[in-house]
Structure formats: structure tokens, C-alpha cells
Amino acid sequence: MPIEHASVRAMHKPWGVSDLQPWSSIDGTGDAVGELWFERADGENAPVPALLLKLLFTSAPLSIQVHPDDTFARAMGMPNGKSEAWYIISAKPGAQVGIGLKRRVTPQELRASITNGSIIELVQWRPVAKGDVIFIPAGTIHALGAGIVLAEIQQRSDTTFRLFDYGRARELQVDNGVAVAHAWPPRSPGNPTRLTDERTVLVASRHFVLERIELAAASSWALVAEPETWILVLDGHAAIGLATVSTGQAIFAGGGRTSIEVGSSGLTALIAYPAAAPVDSLLQRLCEQPTNLVHPAAPNVPKLTGLAEVGT
Template identity: 35%
Template sequence: MQALHPFRLAPYFRTRIWGFHDLSPWFDYKTEGEPIGEVWLTGEMCTADTGPFKGQPLKEITAANGEALLGEGRAGEEFPLLIKVLFPKEKLSVQVHPDDAMAQRYGEPRGKTECWYALDAGPGAEVALGIKPGTSPEQVRAAIEESRLEDLLTIIPVHKGDMIFVDAGTVHAIWPGAVLLETQQTSDLTYRMYDYGRPRELHLDKSMEAMRLTTGAGKVAPRNVNGHSVLIDQKYFRVEKWNGTLPSAQNASANVVQMLFVAEGKLTLEGEGLEPFSLDRCQLAVIPASAKDWTLKSDGAAEVMRILPQSA
């Protein structure tokens, strides 16, 4: 198998009615048109910004490089994780994602389990995560029809550095006040339950089918492992935070593709036979499974999120 070099991906900006027109200081991006709510970092339309793949969409890179990119036995698969930065200026709809079994009943390859890491959070930042204990499905449906579903949601505060797990089937909503790094299964399946009177389609029947009143969702406490923090280690993904010591081929080898997201600082990625490239805050590098030699260097303080897919 030919070894592939790491490469940086260019972000893709997605319009959302609940987003911002100006994403500074996180991204140098302003628009007079529709607001931007999501910045996709590993979407299939994101293009390589460095190296031999420069200008190619991630979907094409993945299809052409199979196991060398994704790992042994993964040829023919899609890129396994969709990573985004979310900028909610307004409340997102109350929604729920199906699990794999339900998604496949409707002809989709997979469901959507995700997690949120708070890159920043202002005073009073909150999210809705789950239905209050003791609530029945009939009460949920009635609350939707009577425009009072918010009364039945479990609300949790969000602080900078929090990791929140959002299991498939969890009724949830993101509210203003935080900037979130989202890691999720590669899926865009969302069933909208309630939208505060906005004129957008609701998916009530599928929402009720997907909803689970008890899930594994909630805040996750970090674990210290060999000088870095494991923020979450779940069925589909593992997210780590590195500062002080930075990941390299020597201390962060993997037999699958991995992603490095710069939360703080400015770094350079180097390696044998690799033209060095920079990684600024909010930029992401893809480390192919077959990459043999790579090192991150920083002139000052830096914080790097290392994200890996897990076997389902």
C-alpha cells in the first residue's frame, strides 16, 4: 500500500437561518447574503488545500484512495466522520436523529450520533438535551401540537471546554451563546420536531419514531491518558485534546484515518517527503491511515483536537 501524506482541508461554509453574517474572530468570513451557521471541515465538498490532492474534493480523494486513506478493510467506504463548527445566533429547531437501524429501514446507510465540544461559551449558554424524566410520548406529541415543547426539555448549561454526547434518539436543541465543534457520523438525517413557529417543515411522525425517552446523552468528563485528555470515547468516534505535548506519528499512530483540529495556536505540520504546511486556529488536517512520518510543531501555546473514527 502506497503511503499518503497528511493534507489540510479547506472549510465549506453552510447557510443557516439561525447563523451569523460575520464569523470573526474564528474565520475570516463575512457575507451580505444568508447567514452562515455551520462551517463543515470534513464534508464531501471540502477540498484539499495542500499537497498532491490540492483542489480535489474529499469525496473524490476518499473514493480513489480507499484503504490508504481510511485504513485496512475500509475500501469503498465514505469518509467516516463529519466535523463542523456551529455558530448559533438564534435557537436551532428542536430535533432528533435516527439510529442506524431506523435509518436503514428507510433506505439510508446510517443514523446520526454526535458530540459537541464547546470551543467557547458565554454567560448563560445552554442546550436542550433530552425529555424530562416521567414524560410520555403522548405528552410530547401534545406539547408539540400546543407549541409548548420547550417546557418538557431538559436544559443544561454549557461552559467552555465542555464535551456533550448526543446519542441518536435524543431530543435536543442548540441555543445561542456557545461555539461548538461537532463530531458526528457522516449523515445529514435530521427530523425537526418543533421550530418556534418558523415556516419550516416538521417531521412529526418520524421524530416520534426516532425519539428515545432514555439515552446515553449528557456531559462527559475528560480522562487523562499519557499526557493528553480523552474527551469522549464512544461507539463511533474518539476525541482527544492535546496541549503541551502535541500529537505526532510517534505518539499518536493509528491504523485508521485521523483528523487534527487546531483549537488554539498556530502550528506547522512536517514530515519526510512532505512539503510543510501551516495550521491556524480552526483549520483541520487529515492524517491518512498510511501516513508514515509526520510531526506538529508550534512556536507557542497550542491546543489540538485529535479525532478518530471507531468501528460501529
């Protein structure tokens, strides 16, 4: 199968940072970098992936925003909407995110809160820490605070409806935002599920599965990838097929079987692929007994969140 080092595209943002170490050597001095997009190396000729993998770096709050679902997006002539998941890599003391609202409001009340700025108080803010996971279905009002580094996996869409932007001179999309917003509180948080000793399912949604894998030093594995599989290294290093990867680097696997040879410091990585449930056969240890399933995957695996899932 094709195994590619993902190319990296830096996105300059007013809320970004200048120092991206240890995740990237890109220098944001003078033009802050807020996002790193991981793309297929042969993006011009390869099929467009269903998912987009990013790293985000925040030095200031992002806009309070919302994304459309598939139905609304297609009515506007776009291929799909945008559901996403965040994995918190690091967070400064006091860092927080906004997910959903504190109470249910009418569209008229939501619009009024945007106009007078009280939406800041209406959003449900909560602290975050390293390792937290947040699933954000399309329609969820959400925002990122300052001092956070996170990995994001999302449906491949860049459609964002900004509701409030802290006075920055950027266009708001209030009409569309109010039309698609789920203007109510989030559901109670769920918990990641340990699938095997090495695999933890962080999110299993209708559009994608996000897992964290933790592989022992000097171990050997077979990866049986879905037709589109993204791997982001959080810690350690390994050889995946013929590609060597370390912290902050990403791999695109185009489906099929390949090897993972883990380095001397072990490997912790995120794996994401478009599926509605975890794939049992994704990872098998070589030269030893097959990986023991802790909680066997099933077609009806519920959506998993680390902090919040917003009801529909």
C-alpha cells in the same frame, strides 16, 4: 500517509452569525453562516469519510430535533444514523443547550407537547461554558441555544428530524422524530479522562473517539494516525507533515505515521477518529522518553461525556 488541509464549506442558516473571526475569514454579512463543514480537499475522488467535522455558530436557538440510529436509518435506505459530540469553544453568559427530557413521557405525550409547544418546557436545558463536552447518541432529543460556538464531530449523515422550530417556516418531521426519540431524561454526566499528560479523551463511543491534545511549544511529535483522522486547531500553530495549521484550520490524515512540529505558542487541538476505544500509539514525543500513560486505554473504555449521555 496523505495529509490534507481540509476544505471548508459554509452553510448559511437563519440562526447563524455574520462574524466568524477568529475561526474563519468568511463574511456572513447579509447571509448568516451557521456551520462550517470540513471536507477532504479531493472530495470528488477520495473515499467518503465515516465522520464529519463541523464548527457551529449560533445567534438564535436551533430547532429541537433528533437523529435516527443506524437501524432506523438503514430501514429508510440511508447508510447510517447519526450520533454526535459537541465541544463548546465559547459561550456567552446565559447560553444553554437542551439534552434529553426532564421526565419520561409516552409517544402520545411527546407528540402532544410538540403540537402545543410545551416541548420547550419539557426539554432539559442547562448552561454551557468553554470546554464543556456533550455526547449525543442517536435518538437523543436535543437543541442548541443562542450565543454558542462549538466543534461537532458526527457520523456522516445529515438526517435530522425537526420536532419544534420556534415558528420558523421549515418542515417538521414529527412522525419519524417521535418514532426514533428516546423520550426520557439523560443519564448523569461523566467526565473526560486524562490518557496522558498531553491527551484527554473527551468521548469514546461505538462510532468515534474524540480527544483534546495540548502540546508544549517547540516540541516534536510522531502522529500515528488511524485510516481516517481529523485534527482541528483550537489554539496555537504547528506543522503536521508538510501542512502548516493555525487556529480554526483542520487537517485530514489518511492513516500512517507523520510528524508534528509545534510552534512557539504551543498547540491545542481536537482529534477525532472512527474507533470504539482510544488508540494508545496515536501520539509519541520525539527525542525524549515515550509519553507516560496516565490511564492506559483498554477495549472496554466506557463512553465518556462532558455533560450528558442519554440512556438507551
